[in-house]
Amino acid sequence: DQQVKQNSPSLSVQEGRISILNCDYTNSMFDYFLWYKKYPAEGPTFLISISSIKDKNEDGRFTVFLNKSAKHLSLHIVPSQPGDSAVYFCAASRYGQNFVFGPGTRLSVLP
Amino acid sequence: GAGVSQTPSNKVTEKGKYVELRCDPISGHTALYWYRQSLGQGPEFLIYFQGTGAADDSGLPNDRFFAVRPEGSVSTLKIQRTERGDSAVYLCASSERPRGPDTQYFGPGTRLTVL
Secondary structure, eight states, rough: SEEEEEOOEEEEETTTTTTTEEEEEETTTTEEEEEEEEETTOOOOOOOOEEOOOOOETTTTTEEEETTTTTTTEEEESSGGGGGGGEEEEEEEEEEEEEEEOOEEEEEEEE | OOEEEEEEEEEOOOOOOOOOEEEEEEETTTEEEEEETTTTTTOOEEEEEEETTEETTTTSSSTTEEETTTTSOOOEEESSSOOGGGOOOEEEEESTTTTTTOEEEEOOOOEEEEE
């Protein structure tokens, strides 16, 4: 029973265009969400977070949107760059503890 | 500065053997976490240390898994009587403040293969 789902295992986007990665969760008690990026043979690195009191958080080219009623969040990357090619994990928690990760989406940004 | 390091990077063992996986956190980080990542899945929480003590071990799958952090720095994850289903990448992360999700720094992981 996956509490955090990333239904697209992979995504390909042209350089300069927008990348949109989606994440759905089932536990309405989750109140803190993060996105991590992972390159091959490296550990995940923190990208951006959002708490349930907000519906949007922006950091440079990265924006995370949260729709609590739909239990859905998305990560927008614009403009996409080849260096953004990686696996992106969505993670959710209650009170910032015991994070539950999704299975990841592999993003390929084509030059 | 030095990040989180994990040794070995790869470990191949036979079913039934005992293995130890080591994590060196970032100097000064008091919180340390172990995760397991199976193929096609995201990291799965195993255990969290605050200092020398295991503050939360609710993610350990069974009593074959054990972890220690005797001096509040280096941690060792120990797996007894390994099974093929234990094959995964074991990730360690550390953070400066307790349960700081956005300040967890991950190591590169140890890929464990149980034949």
